[in-house]
Amino acid sequence: MTPEHVHCLIIGSGPAGYTAAIYASRANLKPVLYQGGQPGGQLTITTEVDNFPGYPEGVQGPQMMQDLETQARRFGTDVRYGLVTKVEFAENPGPGRPHRVWVDEEHEITADSVIISTGASAKWLGLPSEMRLNGHGVSACAVCDGFFFRNQDVAIVGAGDTAAEEASYLSNLCRKVYMIVRRGEMRASRFMQQRIKAKENIEILWHTDTLEILGDNEVIGARLKNTQTGEEHVIDVTGFFVAIGHKPNTDIFKSYLTLDDHGYIITEKGSTRTNVPGVFACGDAQDNIYRQAITAAGTGCMAALDAERYLVTLEMQEQPAGVNEVTTGVDLSVGEPVIS
Numbered sequence: 001m002t003p004e005h006v007h008c009l010i011i012g013s014g015p016a017g018y019t020a021a022i023y024a025s026r027a028n029l030k031p032v033l034y035q036g037g038q039p040g041g042q043l044t045i046t047t048e049v050d051n052f053p054g055y056p057e058g059v060q061g062p063q064m065m066q067d068l069e070t071q072a073r074r075f076g077t078d079v080r081y082g083l084v085t086k087v088e089f090a091e092n093p094g095p096g097r098p099h100r101v102w103v104d105e106e107h108e109i110t111a112d113s114v115i116i117s118t119g120a121s122a123k124w125l126g127l128p129s130e131m132r133l134n135g136h137g138v139s140a141c142a143v144c145d146g147f148f149f150r151n152q153d154v155a156i157v158g159a160g161d162t163a164a165e166e167a168s169y170l171s172n173l174c175r176k177v178y179m180i181v182r183r184g185e186m187r188a189s190r191f192m193q194q195r196i197k198a199k200e201n202i203e204i205l206w207h208t209d210t211l212e213i214l215g216d217n218e219v220i221g222a223r224l225k226n227t228q229t230g231e232e233h234v235i236d237v238t239g240f241f242v243a244i245g246h247k248p249n250t251d252i253f254k255s256y257l258t259l260d261d262h263g264y265i266i267t268e269k270g271s272t273r274t275n276v277p278g279v280f281a282c283g284d285a286q287d288n289i290y291r292q293a294i295t296a297a298g299t300g301c302m303a304a305l306d307a308e309r310y311l312v313t314l315e316m317q318e319q320p321a322g323v324n325e326v327t328t329g330v331d332l333s334v335g336e337p338v339i340s
Contacts, residue, residue: 001108006032008307009101009111010077011084012249014043015293016283017117018068019300020307024115025075027308032078034103036118036249043293050147052293064293082107089114089256093278095318112314113278113307116265117300118249120284120291124242125157129213137219138240142166143292146173149239155180155222157210158243164192166243171199178235179204180224213240248285257281264288272303278314280306 008024010017010033017033024031043049043061050058059067073079086102093099098110122140124130130138139145142156146169155178156167163179164186170177179196184206186193196202207227214221214234221236248263258266258275265274265281272280282299284291 003100003108003110005098005110006030007111007311008032008113008115008304009099009109010034010115010117011101012036012117012119012283012285013069013079014065014117014119014283014296015068016119016285016296016300016303017115018065018072019297020115020117020282020304021072021077021079021300022068022075023301023304024307025072025077027304029113029304029308029311030076030078031115032080032109033072034080034082034084037083048148049144049293051144084252087114087252087256089253089276089279091276093276095314099276099278113311114280115272115300115303115307116250116253116274116279116281116285117283117296117303118285119296120246120248120264120288122242123245123247125210125244127210127213129215130240130242133213133215133219133240136217137215137238138213138242140242140246141291142170142241142243145239145241146170149174151175152238153236154178154239154241155235155237156241156243158245159183159186159188160243160245161188161192162245163243164188164196166241167196167202168192168199170241171196171202174239175201177202178237180208180210180222181206182209182227183207246284246288246291248288250285260288262288272299272306278307278310280310 008029008031010020010031013035021031021033043065048058049061049064082103084103085105088100090097090099098112099114101109150173152174153176154174157180159181167177167179209225211225212223219238219240221234223234225232250263250265265286267281267286272282274281280303282303283296
């Protein structure tokens with residue numbers, strides 16, 4: 001079967017993928033976007049989003065993702081459901097040497113440019129109650145959801161820098177923060193440990209495991225166990241935050257792209273370019289610091305602009321000598337996108 005050829009392929013959805021699609025479509029790149037295993041990304045399992053510009057009253061996560069998808073489709077993005085299961089990125093891509101991608105193990109696509117927006121998945125404790133109450137008091141992002149628990153008592157699980165930073169953030173909003181640490185020490189830097197220990201409303205529960213998060217439709221507490229004494233007790237909290245790390249969804253690319261020690265795609269400073277020409281990464285697949293919807297959308301915009309400029313160079317290579325014009329929406333006299 002002859003492979004399908006596309007100018008710009010976007011792998012993954014969410015704020016990064018859909019924003020890349022909007023910009024790529026407006027630049028006439030005719031992008032094809034595959035939504036992946038979780039269409040819309042992590043925000044589809046989030047209830048209220050209160051910190052994305054343009055929604056003064058807040059918005060439900062699934063609705064925001066539907067809005068972004070609708071906008072991408074409006075400009076001509078071919079949005080498809082499917083999972084990319086294999087890639088073969090060209091070592092020396094160029095005219096006639098595209099990247100190859102397989103969807104659902106069967107459908108082969110060749111692409112002049114690829115934008116990766118596969119995101120990262122939060123690591124969870126694996127408790128049934130945690131999954132049941134996810135989005136109803138259980139969260140993996142204090143910066144995203146801490147606002148909803150102002151002047152309330154909350155708990156956070158974790159012992160690294162991220163957990164310490166989020167505990168400190170929550171302490172400025174919440175009445176009391178229980179920090180649940182499994183061992184008798186933390187992995188966080190000394191500075192971060194000193195910072196949280198100086199907070200009067202943070203109580204560190206050492207040698208503690210979470211057995212169950214309590215509540216039917218919303219969090220009302222957590223049942224904990226001291227791993228040294230075996231003693232169990234309950235804390236009354238209305239919010240439960242899990243900060244034990246994220247895993248970027250990048251395993252499929254590791255044979256071709258340079259990843260950091262945690263699996264995040266390394267991009268060129270100030271751009272979304274990877275080590276492979278014509279392959280760009282945006283959103284949480286390459287951002288291990290901010291991990292916000294708005295920053296993901298911003299890098300999605302960058303990826304589309306970077307892809308557009310790259311495709312211009314390919315078209316210039318294909319043009320016969322003496323031809324100076326292309327029709328990609330870029331003014332070659334200045335080398336910047338035409339803004340409309």
